[in-house]
Amino acid sequence: MRRASLFLSPGDVADGILQGHLLVAIDVLRASTTICQALVAGARDILPVAEIEEAKRLAESLGQENTLLCGEREGRIIPGFDLGNSPLEYPSEKVKDKTLVMCTTNGTALLARLKGVETVIAGFVNAGAVVRHLGSLKGDMAVFCAGLHGGFSLEDAVCGGTIVAGLESRLARRERVLLSDGALAGKALFQRWGKNLPGLFKVAHHARYLASLGFERDLAFAARMNSLPVVPVYREGRITSLKN
Amino acid sequence: MRRASLFLSPGDVADGILQGHLLVAIDVLRASTTICQALVAGARDILPVAEIEEAKRLAESLGQENTLLCGEREGRIIPGFDLGNSPLEYPSEKVKDKTLVMCTTNGTALLARLKGVETVIAGFVNAGAVVRHLGSLKGDMAVFCAGLHGGFSLEDAVCGGTIVAGLESRLARRERVLLSDGALAGKALFQRWGKNLPGLFKVAHHARYLASLGFERDLAFAARMNSLPVVPVYREGRITSLKN
Numbered sequence: 252m253r254r255a256s257l258f259l260s261p262g263d264v265a266d267g268i269l270q271g272h273l274l275v276a277i278d279v280l281r282a283s284t285t286i287c288q289a290l291v292a293g294a295r296d297i298l299p300v301a302e303i304e305e306a307k308r309l310a311e312s313l314g315q316e317n318t319l320l321c322g323e324r325e326g327r328i329i330p331g332f333d334l335g336n337s338p339l340e341y342p343s344e345k346v347k348d349k350t351l352v353m354c355t356t357n358g359t360a361l362l363a364r365l366k367g368v369e370t371v372i373a374g375f376v377n378a379g380a381v382v383r384h385l386g387s388l389k390g391d392m393a394v395f396c397a398g399l400h401g402g403f404s405l406e407d408a409v410c411g412g413t414i415v416a417g418l419e420s421r422l423a424r425r426e427r428v429l430l431s432d433g434a435l436a437g438k439a440l441f442q443r444w445g446k447n448l449p450g451l452f453k454v455a456h457h458a459r460y461l462a463s464l465g466f467e468r469d470l471a472f473a474a475r476m477n478s479l480p481v482v483p484v485y486r487e488g489r490i491t492s493l494k495n
Numbered sequence: 496m497r498r499a500s501l502f503l504s505p506g507d508v509a510d511g512i513l514q515g516h517l518l519v520a521i522d523v524l525r526a527s528t529t530i531c532q533a534l535v536a537g538a539r540d541i542l543p544v545a546e547i548e549e550a551k552r553l554a555e556s557l558g559q560e561n562t563l564l565c566g567e568r569e570g571r572i573i574p575g576f577d578l579g580n581s582p583l584e585y586p587s588e589k590v591k592d593k594t595l596v597m598c599t600t601n602g603t604a605l606l607a608r609l610k611g612v613e614t615v616i617a618g619f620v621n622a623g624a625v626v627r628h629l630g631s632l633k634g635d636m637a638v639f640c641a642g643l644h645g646g647f648s649l650e651d652a653v654c655g656g657t658i659v660a661g662l663e664s665r666l667a668r669r670e671r672v673l674l675s676d677g678a679l680a681g682k683a684l685f686q687r688w689g690k691n692l693p694g695l696f697k698v699a700h701h702a703r704y705l706a707s708l709g710f711e712r713d714l715a716f717a718a719r720m721n722s723l724p725v726v727p728v729y730r731e732g733r734i735t736s737l738k739n
Contacts, residue, residue, distance in 0.1 A: 258646075258647075259503060259504065259647055259680075260503065260504045260506055260507050260647070261506075262504055262505075262506020262507055263504050263506055263645075263646050263647055399676075401507075402502075402507050402676075402677075403502075403503055403504070403507055403676055403677045403680070404676050405676035405677075405679055405680055408676075408680060430698075431700065432643075432646075432647055432648055432649035432652075432699055432700045432701075433646075433647045433649075435649055435698055435699070436503075436647070436649055436652060436680070436684055439683060439684055439687040439688075440680055440683055440684075442687070443683040443686070443687070444683075454674075454679055455676055455679070456675065456676045457676075
C-alpha cells in the first residue's frame with residue numbers, strides 16, 4: 252500500500268510531507284510544458300530562479316555563450332530576456348546544449364519552496380512518462396500544483412489527477428494506492444476533463460488569459476497528452492532529464 | 496452576468512474578494528450541519544469563537560441560565576462543555592431559546608477570518624435554501640470551504656459545488672453565472688458525488704475519521720440533502736436564522 256497526496260492549491264503545501272516522499276510539481280501553463288519541450292530539444296539543464304534580477308546575475312556569471320535567459324511576467328517575455336515561456340520558442344536550434352536560466356511566475360515560486368528535495372516536473376505532455384517513472388519506484392507520493400497567483404488553477408488540478416489516476420491504474424494489480432482528499436478530487440477532475448483538454452482550456456481561467464494574449468498554439472501544444480516522454484528532475488537547483 | 500468564486504482550501508481565501516460579495520462559508524462535517532440543526536431546533540443564536548478559553552469567558556459573562564457551551568477538539572466534545580459538535584446533540588429540548596457559544600476547529604477558524612462581513616453558512620442539509628436565498632439577491636458570490644487543518648477537504652468542496660451548480664441552474668433562464676476555476680472544479684465534484692453522499696463519506700478523509708470515532712449517524716445526518724431549509728447568517732459575531 253502506498254499513499255498518494257495531491258495538493259490542489261499552493262497554500263496547501265505542507266512542509267512536513269516533503270521528506271521521504273516521491274515529489275511531483277505541476278505548472279501546466281506553461282512552465283512544465285516548456286521545460287519538457289526544452290529538454291526534449293536538447294537543452295543541457297534548466298536553472299529555475301524566482302526573481303528577475305537574480306536570473307540576470309546568474310546568467311551573467313555563467314557566461315553568455317552557452318546560457319539563455321528565459322521567462323515571463325503576466326504571460327509575456329521579460330524585456331531583455333532571450334526567450335519567453337512559450338514552448339514554441341524552444342526548438343532544438345535555439346536550446347541544444349544550452350543552460351537555461353528560467354524565471355516564471357507560478358512554477359518557479361513552487362520550485363523555490365521545494366528546494367532541497369528531489370522533484371519530478373509534470374504536465375500533460377509527459378504525464379505517462381512520469382507515471383511510469385513513479386510506478387518503478389517505491390514509496391508515498393505527493394503532487395503539488397503551482398496554481399495561479401497563490402490560488403487554485405483548474406488545469407494543474409486536472410493534470411495532478413491524471414498522474415494520480417495513472418499511477419493507481421498502473422499499480423492496480425500489485426499495490427493499493429490510498430488517495431488523499433485532494434487526490435480523490437483530482438481523479439474526479441481527470442475523469443471529467445482528461446479526455447477533453449481543449450474543452451478544459453476553453454473554460455480554465457489562465458488558459459483563457461493566455462488565449463487572449465494570442466497564445467492559442469501554446470494551449471494546443473500543452474494539451475497533447477504524452478507527446479513528450481521525458482522525466483524532468485529538479486535536484487540541487489537544476490532541472491535535467493532523467494536518463495532512461 | 497454575475498461571478499461565482501469557490502475557494503476550495505482555506506489557504507485560498509483572498510481578503511480582497513470579501514467586500515461587495517455574497518459570502519458563503521461551508522464546514523459540512525460538522526459545524527455547518529450542527530448550526531443548521533440548532534437553529535431549526537429553536538436556538539436563539541450561535542456565537543462562534545476560535546479559542547476554548549475565550550468561549551468559556553464569553554459563556555460565563557452571558558450567564559449560565561440561557562447559554563450553552565458547545566464545541567469539539569479532534570472531533571470529541573471539549574471537556575467541561577455542555578455539547579459537542581454532533582447535530583444529534585442539538586434537539587429542541589436542549590437548545591430552544593438558548594444562546595450557543597460554539598468553538599470548533601475548522602469552521603470557527605474560517606468564520607474568524609470572515610469576521611466583519613455578513614456570511615451565509617451552508618451544508619448539504621440546507622443547500623437548497625441557501626441557493627434560493629442567493630438567487631433572490633444580486634451580486635457576485637464567493638464560497639469558502641473550511642477544509643481540514645488548513646488544507647483541502649473533499650466534502651466541503653462537493654458542497655461548494657452543490658451551491659454553485661444550484662445557483663447556476665436556478666438563474667439559468669435569466670442570468671449567466673461566470674464560474675471561477677474553483678467553482679468549475681466544485682461543480683464537477685458535485686456532478687461526481689452530489690447524488691451519492693454516503694459514497695462520498697466512505698472515501699473522504701474527515702468522514703472516515705468521524706466514523707472511526709463512532710459518529711456514523713452524524714454522517715447520515717449531514718448527507719440528508721435539503722432536510723433543514725434554514726439560512727444561517729453570520730453577522731456582527733452572531734449566527735441567527737434568516738427570517739423568511
